[in-house]
Amino acid sequence: MSLRNLLENWGDYRKGREQGGHHKYEHMWGMAIDLNLCIGCNACSVACYAENNLAVVGKEKFEKGHALHWMRVERYWDEPNLGEARVSEYQVHGASFVPTNCQNCNAATCEPVCPVAATYHTPDGLNAQVYNRCIGSRYCSNNCPYRLRYFNFWSYYESSWPAPLHMQLNPDLTVRDKGVMEKCTFCVQRIRAAKDKAKMENRVVAEGGVVNVGDQPFKVAPGRAKVQDMEFQTACQQTCPTSAISFGDMLNPDSQVSKLWRSHQVELGKTSQKKPNPELRGYRLLEELNTDPRVMFLERVREV
Amino acid sequence: MSVNHQCSYDSGRRGNARRGLGSLGIVLGVTAFAALLLSFTVVAExxxxxxxQGAHDGKDVAQPIEFPHNIHADVNKINCMYCHTYARRSKVAGIPPTSKCMGCHSVIATDKPRIKKLTEYWENREPPPWNKVHDVPDYVHFTHEKHLKRFVFDNDALPTENVSEVCAFCHGEVKTMTVAHKTKPLNMGFCKRCHEANHGPFDCWQCHK
Known part of the structure; x- marks a missing residue:
């Protein structure tokens, strides 16, 4: 955000979300994860490690909470007394899984607390983390209600990728060093590649305007890249053996992800999803905090 | 647009380096400054x-063969993209494979010492270990193809034969050099000023990865 941009668009900055917000969106990437399909195999997590140059920190540091799993599969046992006697730490029945990556909140709590503006909202609606700008204050992590931001307490380059393993590193993104916060980027390198490809092929939406997602208007920028739905996939989506993860542009009403949000009556900008039809699934994590996440989980919310 | 000025932090850095070098340094510095002035005057429209805008005087990078860019690009008027083929279709401009060199040099100028050395590499089936001159940090995403599209292929007023003028934006007048020498700072301020002037994208994540 340059000063020129700020001065020219001052009126827009003053306006609230109900008038389309201060952003001119190019895309609004969103996700839907079907928990009925998730088998908790952790393949998404492994794919994320491979795609995003995540360091393997080792058991000792993992126990201290230094792990860098951008996509982690959380486990819950909803009926603790079900099944056999506990032979091990983990019981056999009644597990449910929630793959959690950065929720890319529309009203992200991590963004306003960054002292150096290393995390901010991009025109793609992504919650960006600029590594070379980050000074490691960790305010963002402390302010994230989901605990989905990970801090590099150590430099892992030599321990995690001893030669020749460094050859497997993805050149499309940085290897983060000590003192830098990192988190799921919705595979921004793949988004970038798809957008570059669209622009090179002159696939551009010339006109701007306003696009409604649910009942929420979003201003869109003219000249944005026209990326087809499913033109690219995120690493976790690509790897999921049961296709539980859907990813796409929520400003495109025909994208798979928009259809899922609509058909399950999950809406942006709400603090709870009131569904007329009790058969419908779909909720967002801790949405009562008004973070407005763009990752939606398909599962009936039930009392235990 | 003919305004070219050095940014203050650049000249400051060069000044400090010169102070430590003594009289030889001053002579070298003056010649470098003259070379810089010369490079300002030959910037094409x-x-x-x-x-x-911005200037820089990079270190000399030694190459296995002293490749004469001036003979190829200036005297013989070979298009930059003839050898750096990938510039128009990928992120990196690329170094041509030795086979491309040998395409001409199995016939042309075979008696010159540089070509003999090149032929030696070719016959040993190993590429000359070229050293990188223009490099940006790991956290920068830069694509040649989009810049060429904006300034050359989508720019009807500029014939593709004159692509070297666009290359010179960031690589300096390579036409006048033998091996490439970094004459532009290629830092964030340099990129940002150009993006501001030419209405390029201004979002952190467009260029930082």
């Missing part, structure tokens, strides 16, 4: 573009 590119229609529909405002060239980025």
């Amino acid at each position: 590119v229609p529909g573009a405002i060239p980025p």
Whole structure:
């Protein structure tokens, strides 16, 4: 955000979300994860490690909470007394899984607390983390209600990728060093590649305007890249053996992800999803905090 | 657009380096400054573009063969993209494979010492270990193809034969050099000033990865 941009668009900055917000969106990437399909195999997590140059920190540091799993599969046992006697730490029945990556909140709590503006909202609606700008204050992590931001307490380059393993590193993104916060980027390198490809092929939406997602208007920028739905996939989506993860542009009403949000009556900008039809699934994590996440989980919310 | 000025932090850095070198340093410095002035005067106009501003005097990078860019690009008027083929279709401009060199040099100038050395590499089936001159940090995403599209292929006023004028925005007048020498700072301020002048994207994540 340059000063020129700020001065020219001052009126827009003053306006609230109900008038389309201060952003001119190019895309609004969103996700839907079907928990009925998730088998908790952790393949998404492994794919994320491979795609995003995540360091393997080792058991000792993992126990201290230094792990860098951008996509982690959380486990819950909803009926603790079900099944056999506990032979091990983990019981056999009644597990449910929630793959959690950065929720890319529309009203992200991590963004306003960054002292150096290393995390901010991009025109793609992504919650960006600029590594070379980050000074490691960790305010963002402390302010994230989901605990989905990970801090590099150590430099892992030599321990995690001893030669020749460094050859497997993805050149499309940085290897983060000590003192830098990192988190799921919705595979921004793949988004970038798809957008570059669209622009090179002159696939551009010339006109701007306003696009409604649910009942929420979003201003869109003219000249944005026209990326087809499913033109690219995120690493976790690509790897999921049961296709539980859907990813796409929520400003495109025909994208798979928009259809899922609509058909399950999950809406942006709400603090709870009131569904007329009790058969419908779909909720967002801790949405009562008004973070407005763009990752939606398909599962009936039930009392235990 | 003919305004070219050095940014203050650049000249400051060069000044400090010179102070430690003594009289030889001063002589070298003066010649470097003269070379810089000369490079300012030969900047060509590119229609529909405002060239980025800023200058820099990089270290000399030794190459296995002293490749004469001037003979190829200036005397023989070979298009930059003839050898750096990938520039128009990928992120990196690329170094041509030795087979491309040998395409001409199995016939042309075979008696010159540099070509003999090249032929030696070719016959040993190993590429000359070229050293990188223009490099940006790991956290920068830069694509040649999109810049060429904006300034050359989408720019009807600029014939593709004159692509070297666009290359010179960031690579300096390579036409006048033998091996490439970094004459532009290629830092964030340099990129940003050009993006501001030419209305390029201004979002952190467009360029930082």
